[in-house]
Amino acid sequence: MKRATCAAMALSALLVAGCSTVPVTTDKALPVPADRVYQPEYLQASAxxxxxxxxxxxKGFSGSGCSHDISVNNIKVLSIRQAEGATLHLAPGAYFLKLETGGGLCPNISTSQNLVxxxxxxxxxxxxxxxDGNLRLTRQE
Incomplete structure (x- = not known):
């Protein structure tokens, strides 16, 4: 009985770990397609x-069916999906960067970062x- 319990716990741990996502690097990230870019001027560099x-x-199975909306100062800029990346060009200053998801089978989750x-x-x-199922927006650099 003890072995069966240990085996079940080990299998559960593997399944939960399998639901975690894996980081994507800037050189491996796919670009967000134009049809999910709502403010294209944010993707264009200027003086x-x-x-x-x-x-x-x-990238990863967990949340893969959901698009996540990225907003800057409450203006929806784009919707990003797994393994995608985008570079936003902004004027120097203070901003409110928000990440939201929801709709369909996806839970309504929102998180944000203030940045300067x-x-x-x-x-x-x-x-x-x-x-743990908690959507996160974390600074890497």
Whole structure:
């Protein structure tokens, strides 16, 4: 009986770990398709938009059927799916970066980060859904 319980616990741990997502690097991330970019000017560099925010969504089974909306100062910029990434070009200053999901089989979850960008600064954020099911937006660089 003890062996069966240990085996069941080990199998459960493997299944939960299998639901975690895996990070995607900037060179491996797929671009967000144009039909899910709602504010294309944020993806274009310009002289006054010298700062960048890179958003990379993990790949993996967990949450793979959901799109996650990325907003800057409550303006929906794009919807990102698993293994995708986008570089947002912003003017130096303070911003409110929000990540939201919901609809269909996906739970309504929202998380956000306040950030301040200096001229020429680059910040990288990871969108992940670990095995605990709590959607996260975490700064990587």
């Amino acid at each position: 006054d938009r010298s700062s960048t925010v890179v958003v990379l969504r993990d 960008l200096a001229a020429g600064e680059r910040q990288v954020y990871r969108v992940l859904l670990p095995s």
